[in-house]
Amino acid sequence: MDPARAEALLGFLALADRLKTVERRGRVVLPGGGTRRENSAEHSWHLALLALLLHREVAAEIDLGRALAMIAVHDLVEIEAGDTYAYDPAACATQAERERAAADLVFGGLPPDLGAWLRGLWEEFEAGASAEARFALGCDRMQGFLQNVLSGGLAWQEHGVRRADTAGRMDPAKAVDPVFAQLIDRLYARARAGGMLPE
């Protein structure tokens, strides 16, 4: 490998390391009790597991390599743009523009072939432009919801989120495939039974 290419790959991996310090609103329960906020790197890994479990359950034909590659890069722009909380309208209004600028920076440091491939995967995910992109979106939203249920709905309570507020985010995930609808409805039932998400 050309030395400049090797340096560019190592530089990208060093930059990517920062996703481990981008905090989401959802929480991880700690072994000794208490919680901490989940970061976008571990969220991305959890999402990959979800994709492993579901890629053969949905009606669409899913190319697993393509879906997992998309999942690995789907939040990388947050290194520069930060995580945008789904229930913060002001942040959501500027999200697309901030993330495009971030994508220039994050993917622009890679050799052109790899930069174009990974940026293309991120754009495909954002646009829901393929079966894999819609599948990954279903996994992404379901993982965020699951994380809230696993941590007793703490992030919902902290931000005053009610059941109706979640529909705009979860209905598109349920629409991806009946399997997503079934699993997400099951999580809604747990949230209701646990008093985690007020009506």
Added chain:
Amino acid sequence: MDPARAEALLGFLALADRLKTVERRGRVVLPGGGTRRENSAEHSWHLALLALLLHREVAAEIDLGRALAMIAVHDLVEIEAGDTYAYDPAACATQAERERAAADLVFGGLPPDLGAWLRGLWEEFEAGASAEARFALGCDRMQGFLQNVLSGGLAWQEHGVRRADTAGRMDPAKAVDPVFAQLIDRLYARARAGGMLPE
């Protein structure tokens, strides 16, 4: 999907969540300065990125979906067995047995088809039984080394690790493909230049 299958999938995802609290020795540099220990979930994600960058660079033909699936599950047994520090001989001596017992528990809760598939991927990784498994091993060891270099070699210093101690772990990674050897040698050069890893 059968309700029992849905419950088993959600139960596995809840169990897997605990990998986010399994700490490795390597450290993540925090934005405000200082470091914290990396966890095995975010390590697994970083590894997936490394696989994206390198799977077309190595001589062997790599099935990306298979490699990324293997990477997503390669550390799951640590939920029960904990992370085993590569430079702790006592822990390494019992590692295989502890991890087999953990695999029974972690993969045994899944529906049989998925449990057998994911356990098979983990065993394939452990045995280096395919081009994807050897590729994933190269990525795994290189990521651990990279993480030390990114955090100034703090974990090496904490545990008195010297350059020669790392050979048993890094030489097999370098042997996977000349591309791994080139990148790892580049990281060694950085560690030496930064005084991170004593001779």
